[in-house]
Amino acid sequence: MNNIPVLQPSYDEQTLQELLDVMRSGWVGQGPKCFEFEEKFAEYVGSKYCIMTNSGTSALDLCLKVYDIKGGELITTPMTFVSDAIVGEWNEMEVVFGDIEEDSLCLNPETIFNGVYNQPIDVKAIIVVDSHGRLANIKRIKEICIEKKVKPLIIEDAAHACYTKGAGEFADITIWSFQAVKSLPIFDGGAITTNDEAIYKKLRTLTWLGVEKSTWDRVGKKYTWDYDIRQGQGIKAYMTDVQAVIGLGQLRRLPLTLARRRTIQRRYNEAFKDHAWFEEPAYSETVQYYTPQFEDRDGLSDYLAEKGITTSVHFKPLSEMTYWKKAKKNPLPVTDRVWKNLLSLPVHDNLSDLDIQYIINQVLNFYDTANRR
Known part of the structure; x- marks a missing residue:
């Protein structure tokens, strides 16, 4: 795996x-x-x-x-x-x-x-x-x-x-x-x-x-x-x-490593752009995290974990943390809604082209399987 x-x-x-x-x-x-x-x-x-x-x-x-x-x-x-x-x-x-x-x-x-x-x-x-x-x-x-x-x-x-x-x-x-x-x-x-x-x-x-x-x-x-x-x-x-x-x-390597991150961003966007279950993230120059909105975010995360692909949520809002609920003095409707759909896919210069394609294939497989149910 x-x-x-x-x-x-x-x-x-x-x-x-x-x-x-x-x-x-x-x-x-x-x-x-x-x-x-x-x-x-x-x-x-x-x-x-x-x-x-x-x-x-x-x-x-x-x-x-x-x-x-x-x-x-x-x-x-x-x-x-x-x-x-x-x-x-x-x-x-x-x-x-x-x-x-x-x-x-x-x-x-x-x-x-x-x-x-x-x-x-x-x-x-x-x-x-x-x-x-x-x-x-x-x-x-x-x-x-x-x-x-x-x-x-x-x-x-x-x-x-x-x-x-x-x-x-x-x-x-x-x-x-x-x-x-x-x-x-x-x-x-x-x-x-x-x-x-x-x-x-x-x-x-x-x-x-x-x-x-x-x-x-x-x-x-x-x-x-x-x-x-x-x-x-x-x-x-x-x-x-x-x-x-x-x-x-x-710092010497930064232009090359950032270029690789942007390549990964582009490949993900191209692979998923025509699907209703995917909302493309706004462009990032650094692609610190590649974090789209996905339908059934948690289901996708669990499925990818079974396939050996680690994902994350950047970020669970501080307003959802027990200690920091006290700082939620204003309504946060966008935060409350959007974060539940966000999932970060792997993005770093250690990813090979084969790794990227494997991740893309497994994301597509998850939604293809869900649609056949």
């Missing part, structure tokens, strides 16, 4: 060799490879500054901390991983969900202040997710905030959009993720990009508990033990050279 994972990272031989070189160098913490990755990644996504972190979650937390946000309200989408909500609670904020757009699955700007909870008195931040690599409408969100006479920090979670042209262009600050199933996979890691030099400099110390001079900086040509700490906001969130050297290799 085939055993096809829904997502799977890959690494080329050059990257593996460079990883060994770093591990043999005697320096595996934050150092020259991390700073090289920051410089090259900032250039790649068109940002002035980049700070690498140990995860996308840490990056989100640091975005609130660097702007001294504590308390007030955080608005985000329920169609995301828990990180986008939990960082609000870590910073004593009340979390509120807006609804999504059916085609993009991104936060719908027109719903962020709707329903019972429609008085944006103390909105301090909005975390906007580029769902599945499709860019959220941040320009419209800003327009609505002006209409409502509020000025929250707009954080763009571009974890799915590495790299989609325009990601990071309109938000106040942007985070990225390099977790193992992302389009630029390390094993974990994240980044923050900004065009604000003062914010960049503050972030540099916040990633290491307020320490103002990294160990690598203190080694230099002549080691000095001395450093200072002038504030207590920071967390231990810096990236290591072990992560960074993998990130550099994946």
